[in-house]
């Protein structure tokens with residue numbers, strides 16, 4: 001470092017080459033063509049979502065914030081996905097990374113993101129600002145031929161194949177944080193689609209069709225409806241521009257049903273290995289139809305890799321135990337606005353709790369202080385202040401959590417783990433049991449960023 005450090009949003013007047021050079025020096029050669037990278041960068045800059053650190057005139061660090069909605073208990077929350085965090089080799093170890101991430105956190109807070117998530121290459125810097133491990137990114141590998149003959153439904157159950165797990169419409173848009181222009185991300189129910197043939201050849205009458213860039217908003221709505229129906233914790237939906245860019249790529253193939261979507265491509269040369277970026281369905285017939293598309297490639301595709309939830313139904317549909325699941329990486333969560341995060345997520349409908357919490361958040365001091373967490377009928381509220389203890393209740397005091405402990409609890413990490421890791425104090429065993437019941441989850445993500 002030679003001069004004073006300036007941290008600000010990258011503007012269209014800044015040279016895009018400086019960012020590409022920094023990225024190359026931090027992460028190695030680009031894996032995408034220049035045109036794609038420029039289009040992507042333009043979108044981040046236009047959105048004020050690329051933050052840079054300058055030493056005098058030289059760009060020495062940067063990070064981007066992906067505008068995402070993350071689904072928790074089947075409800076969507078505005079989430080800033082942090083990616084591409086990097087500092088020039090000659091400027092490392094001098095506080096640039098921490099200063100940059102401090103500003104990124106402040107920007108996300110100002111923009112109204114309730115949550116932030118990131119995949120850490122190194123955890124220390126993020127922990128020091130309140131992120132903590134809260135979920136995983138999983139990938140399954142399945143032999144192509146295993147998918148060709150999935151198990152039939154239990155014949156004693158009547159007609160389960162027609163059973164949909166779609167919820168009643170609830171008008172829960174999970175919109176962008178205030179201050180950002182809407183991008184036409186309705187999050188609502190997809191309109192019914194007229195049948196246009198069945199490219200998978202598996203289910204006559206199934207309304208399944210090839211998706212094009214014009215379907216971006218419908219793809220987002222369908223994926224959101226699947227996450228809502230399944231009360232998923234962790235997966236994300238993106239903005240329409242990002243999804244349009246994905247579908248427009250010549251190496252991306254997508255098929256859309258009224259209640260499901262598959263997006264895939266090939267890995268390496270030829271079609272021997274398939275990469276299924278996402279395959280999500282809200283009903284058994286649609287799940288079979290979408291896997292049918294993948295299976296129809298089995299004559300040439302030996303291996304199918306798929307981003308997946310650990311409990312995806314495909315694990316219960318192959319005839320043999322052919323699916324090998326691996327944790328590709330943990331992601332860390334930062335609860336930026338605890339009150340909005342609690343009010344905006346879903347909870348198990350059976351959970352009925354009221355627990356005093358003391359939050360201690362030095363980097364976002366407005367979050368600090370005594371609170372009462374109340375959960376009932378699938379919804380939660382975090383109110384400032386403590387309720388009066390009932391007569392005769394133990395004087396154990398509130399459960400004390402820093403931002404890391406609160407993020408991990410939000411992600412379903414049991415209280416015993418938090419206490420043994422030094423991330424929770426106060427309270428008592430009864431409060432722990434109530435919190436464990438309310439937050440129980442195995443969060444996953446299908447995106448990589």
Ligand SMILES: CC(C)(COP(=O)(O)OP(=O)(O)OC[C@H]1O[C@@H](n2cnc3c(N)ncnc32)[C@H](O)[C@@H]1OP(=O)(O)O)[C@@H](O)C(=O)NCCC(=O)NCCS
Nearest residue numbers: 026085086087092093094095096097098120121122124125
């Ligand atoms: C990781 C990176 C962004 C950190 O930037 P930096 O300017 O060197 O970080 P700082 O000097 O602000 O250090 C912040 C803290 O993180 C620690 N830290 C920094 N880099 C670290 C590393 N690679 N491993 C472990 N700890 C690290 C520092 O010791 C410091 O800890 P302290 O606050 O307790 O003293 C930078 O090293 C980098 O660009 N690395 C290559 C790309 C990369 O891995 N990016 C992360 C993607 S998630």
